[in-house]
Amino acid sequence: MSRRVLLTGGASGLGLALVRLMADRGDRVLAVDLADDRPDTIPAGVEYRRLDVRSQHDWDAALAWVRAEWGGLDLLVNNAGIATGGRIDVEAISDWERVVDINLLGVARGCHTVTPLLKEQRSGQIVNVASLAGLVHGPGMASYNATKAGVVALSETLSFELSPWGIDVTVVCPAFFRTNLHESFAGKDAAMQEAGVRLITQARTDAAAMARIVLGGIDKRRKIVLTEQLGRQAYLTKRFARPLYERAMLAQAKRLARKAGQDPAEFLP
Numbered sequence: 001m002s003r004r005v006l007l008t009g010g011a012s013g014l015g016l017a018l019v020r021l022m023a024d025r026g027d028r029v030l031a032v033d034l035a036d037d038r039p040d041t042i043p044a045g046v047e048y049r050r051l052d053v054r055s056q057h058d059w060d061a062a063l064a065w066v067r068a069e070w071g072g073l074d075l076l077v078n079n080a081g082i083a084t085g086g087r088i089d090v091e092a093i094s095d096w097e098r099v100v101d102i103n104l105l106g107v108a109r110g111c112h113t114v115t116p117l118l119k120e121q122r123s124g125q126i127v128n129v130a131s132l133a134g135l136v137h138g139p140g141m142a143s144y145n146a147t148k149a150g151v152v153a154l155s156e157t158l159s160f161e162l163s164p165w166g167i168d169v170t171v172v173c174p175a176f177f178r179t180n181l182h183e184s185f186a187g188k189d190a191a192m193q194e195a196g197v198r199l200i201t202q203a204r205t206d207a208a209a210m211a212r213i214v215l216g217g218i219d220k221r222r223k224i225v226l227t228e229q230l231g232r233q234a235y236l237t238k239r240f241a242r243p244l245y246e247r248a249m250l251a252q253a254k255r256l257a258r259k260a261g262q263d264p265a266e267f268l269p
């Protein structure tokens with residue numbers, strides 16, 4: 001059945017790949033992103049508008065468009081996001097503010113804006129793209145991890161809160177895959193960001209493959225979509241074999257400290 005879909009960050013990476021899949025199968029899609037002009041990459045037949053997820057004004061305008069043109073909405077995908085990486089004493093608080101505004105408040109604004117319409121309809125689905133980083137929290141990426149954990153918490157909360165209105169909420173938690181996400185790194189911790197760039201640009205999975213997995217989870221209306229074996233393993237290890245998880249994370253923290261020039265002889269046990 002054709003669905004009416006509003007998707008943020010639709011001009012690149014996972015968002016664009018989802019837009020293509022949804023358009024191919026006959027969904028009506030409104031893709032939104034930062035560019036004023038319609039990007040060439042957006043497929044024919046897909047609507048495009050500028051929407052900065054930081055702007056409540058932009059959200060209100062998109063909702064007005066959806067009400068006027070479609071008279072309702074079946075699916076909101078809060079996909080837009082940026083990457084940050086940084087050790088707590090190196091990354092600037094202004095970088096924290098920027099990533100919270102986009103990755104966490106951007107998602108909250110989307111949910112806040114469309115929920116009255118979905119409640120009126122007594123139907124609909126909200127999909128929030130978090131990350132595996134929202135479930136397992138490795139060292140050196142506190143700001144990104146915190147925003148994505150916030151998205152996981154927001155999604156779980158709404159999955160309960162909105163269920164009496166027949167509204168489903170899904171949170172998507174992928175590990176690294178190849179997109180343009182690394183281009184959004186901006187901040188003071190160059191060493192951490194270098195590692196992040198490598199993990200994204202050298203990931204095995206590309207955005208198109210990831211989008212197929214994600215869409216499968218969306219269609220099944222899963223509460224959490226874990227997209228690969230690595231993610232499932234990491235999440236289950238944290239829940240059911242905590243000492244193993246702690247050892248792996250501590251080893252990672254020591255590698256990071258060594259790279260940052262701290263003498264291993266000075267490490268506390």
Ligand SMILES: NC(=O)c1ccc[n+]([C@@H]2O[C@H](COP(=O)([O-])OP(=O)(O)OC[C@H]3O[C@@H](n4cnc5c(N)ncnc54)[C@H](O)[C@@H]3O)[C@@H](O)[C@H]2O)c1
Nearest residue numbers: 009012013014052053079080081131175176177179180181
């Ligand atoms: N690529 C990965 O390894 C990875 C892993 C886990 C989760 N994610 C998440 O997947 C989502 C999509 O990222 P991607 O990897 O496709 O990256 P991408 O950079 O290719 O796409 C992100 C899109 O979001 C848009 N965007 C950024 N700030 C915005 C704003 N303020 N308002 C509106 N749009 C904005 C960008 O213009 C871009 O088109 C993000 O939430 C990201 O955190 C990515």
